[in-house]
Amino acid sequence: MHALHKLLLFHLLTSLGRDALGSKIINGKKAPENSMQYMVSLQTSKGEHECGGFLISEDFVVTAAHCNGCKVVLGTHNLKACGIERSIVKWCKHKNYKNVGEGNDIMLLKLSQKVQLDNSVQTIQLPTSEMNIGDKENCQVAGWGKTQTNGPAVDELRVVDVSTINKQVCERRWADLPLPDNVICAGGYKTNKGFCQGDSGGPLVCNGKAVGIVSFNMGHNCNYPNFPNVYTDISKYLPWIDNVLQQKNC
Known part of the structure; x- marks a missing residue:
């Protein structure tokens, strides 16, 4: 099953x-110059x-x-x-x-x-060893693209703060469509911030290190909250x- x-x-x-895949930033801001x-x-x-x-x-x-x-x-x-x-x-x-x-x-x-x-x-640095991301860690995700569901893409890099989500909570939310192994959940659930449709592959950055890679969310809907956003766990x-x-x- x-x-x-x-x-x-x-x-x-x-x-x-x-x-259905991607990291277009929702409720973020323009990334500061000389950053990222x-x-x-x-x-x-x-x-x-x-x-x-x-x-x-x-x-x-x-x-x-x-x-x-x-x-x-x-x-x-x-x-x-x-x-x-x-x-x-x-x-x-x-x-x-x-x-x-x-x-x-x-x-x-x-x-x-x-x-x-x-x-x-x-x-950007990667983790130096395998790690388990804690609950409610403050991280960032950045990308180019839509800033709302079915909205226009943007030309300037945008960034948004997101918090990591407990793996058990994430698994329960995705219970009907179980998560793959080796993923991190952050944003997109009980918040109005996260990534949306368009380009994937951007980093989830926590404490100055790239710990995740934007992988997928649920469908075309970026009107959070619904399902946690899912990242590949780099570690x-x-x-x-x-x-x-x-x-x-x-």
């Missing part, structure tokens, strides 16, 4: 289209923004496995402004990723060449991440 529920979750998310220099826009060849991501080394970006794109833009909060562009040469999806409903929604992107770290581009994938970074290959 558990496998059936996961299959139902997958079909529900995919039947709603790509917009690790944020990355994953784009199509035509320069259309597809997903968020974040820089963890001079030549690797982390995003969600369900994301698509062939290049990244760094060093700018405004997608209409000129940023630093790099093509992608390797898409390293986790080997166990099948769909968002079954988890492992994490991917590393190998850039065509290293970026120089400076005042406009910086990396559960540290050995895999380290291996990719060392080998410079998938």
Whole structure:
């Protein structure tokens, strides 16, 4: 039955289209200048923004496995402004990723060449060991896109404060469509703040470290509260991440 529920979750998310996934920021604010220099826009060849991501080394970006794109833009909060562009040469999806409903929604992107770290581009730290995120920790999530259900996208990076949600509470809310393993819940439940439809892959940042990756919410509805927002728990994938970074290959 558990496998059936996961299959139902997958079909529900995919039947709603790509917009069922994402991190468009609800009730957030414009990100301050000279902040979040690790944020990355994953784009199509035509320069259309597809997903968020974040820089963890001079030549690797982390995003969600369900994301698509062939290049990244760094060093700018405004997608209409000129940023630093790099093509992608390797898409390293986790080997166990099948769909968002079954988890492992994490991917590393190998850039065509290293970026120089400076005042406009910086990396963000990951957890140093496997961790269990506590209840009601204050964190942030950022992204480009819609600021309300069926609303317009935005060009400037927006950020919102969210609190982590007890895993048992989250599991009960998602009881009819059980959560995959290795996830964190934050925002989108008993609050009017969280992420919405559009681009995924952005980081959940707690205490200055990227601890989660935006994976999915429930349907097209961003009129919170309803279901907790779900992130991939980065700390559960540290050995895999380290291996990719060392080998410079998938």
